[in-house]
Amino acid sequence: MTATWKNPISAFDPEKPVEEVVTNDYLSPQSQWDAVRAYNVPTYEVGRLRYYHKWGGHGARLWSRLRYWPTRRRVLDISGEYNAKTLRRQKTIEDKRPIWWVLALLALAIVPFFIPENQQNALLTAGAVFGIYAAINLCWMLIIGTAGIYSLATYAVVGAAAYGTAYLSIHLGLPWWAMPLIGSIIGLVFGVIIAIPATRLEGFYYALLTLGLVELCRVYVLQSREFGSATGGLFGADSYIPQAWPQHDQLMLGYYAGLALMILALFLFRFVNGKRLGRVLRMAPEKREAFAEATGVNYRAARIQVFLISSLALGFIGGFYSTHFRGAAPNLFSFDTMLLSLSMLVIGGLGRSEGAVLGTLIVVFIDRVLVDWGPMRFVLIGTLMLLVVLFLRGGLFGIKEQFRAWRDKKKSENRSSRAEKGGEMLPEEATETPNKDIIYFRRFDKMQRDFLKKLITPELIEEHRKRPLGQHSEALERVLTYFRRQPLNDKYAITVIEPFKSYRIVALSGSRGVAPRLVEDKTYGTPDEAYHALFMRRVQDLLES
Amino acid sequence: MEKKEVLNVKGLSAGYGPMRVIHDLDLIVYSGERVGLVGLNGHGKSTLFLGIAGLTGWQRGSIKLNGVEVGRTRSQGPGRYTHQVVHHGLALIPQGDEIFTGLTVEEHLDSGAFTPRAWRERAERKERVLRIFPPLKKLMKTAVGRLSGGERRMVSIGRGLMAEASLFLVDEPSLGLAPKIGKGVLDALMSVELGQSAMIIAEQNVALLEGRVDRVIGMHVGKLKGEASASLTFQTRVMT
Amino acid sequence: MNWGFVIANAITLACIYGTLAIGLSITWSSLGLINMAYGFIFALSGYGAWLAAQHVSANGFIVMAAGILTGAAGGLLVCALAFIPIHDKPNFTVRGMIATLAVSLVGNQALLWYFGPRAKSLPQLFGASQTSIFGVVMTADKIGAVVSSVVLLSAVLLWMRSSRRGLEIRAMMMNPHAASIVGIGVRRTGFYVMALTGGLAGLASVLLSQTYYVGPFSGITPMVKGLSVALCGGLGSVFGAVIAAALLGINEAMTSVVFGGQYVLITQFALIILILLIRPRGIAGILDKAREA
Known part of the structure; x- marks a missing residue:
């Protein structure tokens, strides 16, 4: 805040020294525009879209010949579609679980030889x-x-x-x-x-x-x-x-x-x-x-x-x-057998066959292969079960779903809780407004106010206090122009009680024939004091909006 | 009597999951004040109350109760901190009947006075509630589950008034009651001596509130309308 | 067959199982948690009492106090592990039960690992004297068990009926949401409840160890019995649990006199199934709706 502003009118009076005022650095209004237009939703690198391998081929719903023998069921759920972006026809496997099952069972079948x-x-x-x-x-x-x-x-x-x-x-x-x-x-x-x-x-x-x-x-x-x-x-x-x-x-x-x-x-x-x-x-x-x-x-x-x-x-x-x-x-029949078996179900995930098989694999491995550990292996199984129950909703196979649900929740929360103070119209309001220009005007007005808030500094207020009228620095001029441009209802004004002795601040009613109302009890001795008090009131409203 | 801020809400947003119900709301309530909150269904009256009590799905923004910050930014665990807010002096009388079906009316009124001081003074407080709701005197030993809707409402409000609170939030006191009984309940609420505390009454029926509360605030799509914004409230207070 | 002896025995057992059942019942109704780690708390407090008897003093009062305190500590541990993290998450009842099962698995194995499989026995708490009431010879430990469990249980019930904390717990049983609105902290009350019920388990453990031994897995059979009493009485009902304990105690006595000891469990379960088929929520079970509201 070391910038100084030289009054250009000083040039008319070369005898006096050039009038200088300490003021804000120059802040481009463009900065506010850029900040608002920037894409500020946090994004995650992982899994933004489901990945499907696509390969070229048939365009319409695929006419697959591979079916389970007596039925008409297709072996894999393959769908064909036309990709409007690449202008190609492509095929996608919708459900890849059968592939994983076959691979896993094959692995189990050949594992004894290794x-x-x-x-x-x-x-x-x-x-x-x-x-x-x-x-x-x-x-x-x-x-x-x-x-x-x-x-x-x-x-x-x-x-x-x-x-x-x-x-x-x-x-x-x-x-x-x-x-x-x-x-x-x-x-x-x-x-x-x-x-x-x-x-x-x-x-x-x-x-x-x-x-x-x-x-x-x-x-x-x-x-x-x-x-x-x-x-x-x-x-x-x-x-x-x-x-x-x-x-x-x-x-x-x-x-x-x-x-x-x-x-x-x-x-x-x-x-x-x-x-x-x-x-x-x-x-x-x-x-x-x-x-x-x-x-x-x-x-x-x-x-x-x-x-x-x-x-x-x-x-x-x-x-x-x-x-x-x-x-x-x-x-x-023992309680422990039941407990171990339940832990198998829980670790894999209740309600799905792959969960039962994976949970059994994990628990049987710990129980039967790590026999040297003694009672500690049950402690390990129990801890695993406890962790799964406390943190996972659907066992190990539910992790993917739970992560997606969590990510979506966070996303929508962030989106819905971005607070814009006194700002744009809410969607509900916007649909009800007859004049759609107001929507854009409010958006612009909010940006402008956000920008002006950054300009309000002690130096600026001090400058206004010294000289409420006349030439001002660039920042103060922007602020004042905005204030002067406001509509008439509830706009502050100064009323003269007794010329050169007492002034008071009033708020205009905005409608013809309705008298302005008094805003505060205080009276001001000079016009400059009143100007400045009015300015301060507007600044306060700006900062509060 | 010195007017002090009982409740100062600044920039409160609250909602459930992806839905935002309260949009960046500011509200100041002074001591000794009875405020009416009116608005249509689904415009966030109840959610505002629940948000002050920390019972919404998520919320952010500052809530000062008697100068103590009780609002927090959270996105889970509704109700986890409600008891702390209550201990700082909030009495929420929720919409519908949140009652303990098995307790008797007397125990139920006792359950409203969980802060240590209120618990010590619960006999006098019970007296006071009975002065406001005389019909309860005969029912003191009855289980709450057997009462009629209007009596339940009285018990529920009485429970709220038992608390040593500086802010009473009353949500739809006349909901689901016959107009006459609803009016009676509202009369009773108006007859409570507030002292240093304040009361906000949410109500759809503006006619019931007219001329009997200190000011009326409108609520529209999660924002305050009418006498709402902080600066305007300040002006009206100085003027009157 | 000595009828008086059998009945005295049955009353003693009924008192002890009743204590366990009431603990389980209170946990279920106020926290909505089925505490399957009760057997672990039981065994843990047995060991606590045993340690106190070994290292501090074999005074009956101290041993019992040590048992109750260890039980309460065990309850706090279970609360911190299985209630606090998930109590407001979806599907809490099932997850809570599985979490307590996991705690019980880990805890029992840790006890086995630390204390070894050998059973320990507690000193005689109430001396070895005998008295004769209505011509029935009662050993001191039976009288002690009946008196101490009845005294402690009535103290607990009186406390729940009259004090502020008791009102809190009862309010939470009826409507947890409204409870948080009137300023009851669910988590804090959870700790009270678990400490209280843990203490009851500790008491039952010390009393039962007068006739049985303390071992790492000694808690499972009493837990199953306590559960079946609580179930028969209706989960959540203290009064129902008392009646059920009396009923099952009488059944046990009758069966062992008429058919012989090995049929006790069979008639027991036949009785429970019969009761549950007639009244699906036990003798005085509260309706589940009380929790849903």
Whole structure:
């Protein structure tokens, strides 16, 4: 603020020294224009647009010949469109999940051949366990995610089927191939028993009740002599793995059998969740059941159906479990097994099959491969689960969605909370205004006021106080011109009470015939004082606007 | 009596998610003042009140309650700081019935007096509320869930008046009531001695407020109209 | 079979499980949180009492106080980990339950890792004397358990009924949104509630350790029993929980006399399922609508 302004009129009176006033630096009005027009919405580098690989080809909706055999379903959801920018025809894969699934399953299929020799035992065993648990979790996901029944009794069904088939196999010589079938019958029976209270109870009551049922099974199995309370489980059932084979081959067979079981469970998930039952249930989410019912969706029947189907599948898995491990152990019913399994679901993300599989992979890896860690590995799993629950809404597979939702929220918040003081018309107002010029005038006026606010400095006020009339510096002249240009209503003016002795400030009414009103009680002795007080009042209004 | 600023809102913007309801609003309320806030549905009266209490989805701007800054820039956690604002002297009587269905009327009135001083004086305060709403005297031991709409409204307002507050925000006191009862409730509100505190009453029915409040402020698409802007308020105060 | 002995036993157990159930019930109704980490708090306070008995004094009062204080600290920990970060996020009930399950997993394993799998036993708190009431021989620890749980529970209930904090907690049970409007801090009240219910778990733990042992996983069975009592009484209802505890205690006594001890759990669950099928929200369960409003 060191700039000085020389009064050009001083040149008329060369005897006197040139009049100089300390004033503001020159500030270009263009700066305000540039600041307003600048694009100041924060932008993010990541994922501004969804990326789809495009390749050239057919223009209309693609006439794909690759279909799943008996149906008319296309293998990949490929759409063709005409790109108006590049003037080319192109194809896009809309849903890439089938590709990822095939790649992941292929990787799981060939991974045994790349395991180093010394870890083969541990990893192949863990792999078989992974397959079985993934299958169980997929069925459980159907119950929790699709049907929305908070049942914790999954392991009661699995364990009952495993114990039943193991018992039958030991005492009646049931062959291994019949065990899953008999198991699914046991599972169905258990499912019917457990489903009865589900028709009446609501969410958490049911969850706690089923938790109690699992505990009941555990205590029963631990105490009953037929189910091996003495030996710590039932062992000696028939197995599909021939005892005569070398150990490596046995492990490989177990691994691939587990994998096949998981793929079967995936198909079940697909056919229940993705078809009619899943659709029906998605129409009746929590807390909106009444609405769904009113539109004619029989969601109760659908829920029970899903529950029974997955109980059947869980019984099948239970039978497989007992042929795989040649028996069953009471830790199937323990609280920790349930907890670990739940952590698998939660870490992957509730309600999606890829979540169940990935969660199972992570947790089984920590649980079975990092055995050296002792209890610490459970602490690790628990911490992982806690972090996922606290920070992620839909597990690991929900991260992308959650990030997008967060980014959109931030964007729209920023957009809607950019405060423009006394500024442009709001969209609601603008549509109601008959004279659209006012919109542009207000926008311009706001920019001008923002610019003038920057010019108000102590030097400027001091300059005005010294000489309210006459030539002024460039900045003060801009400010005064703006003030003088204001419309008449509520414009300040000076009224003479007694010439050269007392002046007061009034505000004009703006309409003919209505007298100005007094603004304050103060009177001023000289016109210059009154001019300056009026100036100060206008400056205050400008700064406040 | 010295007039001091009870509430000074500066540049408040508030809304829910992508929607901005309050647009950069300034408002000063002085002690001993009864202010009417009128406006159509959806123009932000309730949101202004909720914003002062920190209950909107997001908000920014300064809110000074008795000279203490209680506004903050936040984009989540509605209601997380409301109790602090209340402890600084705000009593919000919300739209509709935010009541505790299981408590009796007496306990309910007690629940309005959570600041330590109000809790100590709750007997006298209850007396005062009963003078304003005599029908409640018979109902003191009844559970609030069994009362009728008008009685609930009285309990809800009575709960607000129990608080040791310097600013009472009353949102639509006559909403959903028969015109006569609504008028009675409003009469009761007018009969409250304010002392050093102030009261803002949001109301759609301007006729009910006319001539009974110190000034009326209009609200239009999230901004104040009429006697609204700070400088104009200043002028009218000096003039009268 | 000695009827009097069995009934006395059942009353003792009912008192202890009732204490647990009321703790769970209060947590659910005021915070909307199903505290699955209750078993962890239970085990933790057992260890706290054991440490106090080892290092400070084996005085019954000190041991009990140590148990209750550790329980309260455990409650605060669970509150800070599983309630504060997510209580106003979407889908809180499910996420809260899973978070407390995770806390319980981590906590139990940490206890196992720190104290080892060997069970510890607490000293006798109430001496070893015996008295005879109505011809029934009662050992001192049973009388002590009944008296101390009844005294502490009634103190808690009286406090909730008459004091300001109690009014806060009850107001939050009914309408959390209105509670914040009248100036109740949800987070602060959350800490009070969790400390209180943690203290109740600590008490139950100390009392139950008179007959059982303190181990890293000793809390799970009592938690399941407490949950089933709370469930049967209706989540959120203190009075219902008391009735349910009495009912299940009587059932336990009857079953063990008539059929034998191993059928206790089966009849227990049959009874609970029966009650829940007749009254789906338990004996006196509040309606869920009270929380939605």
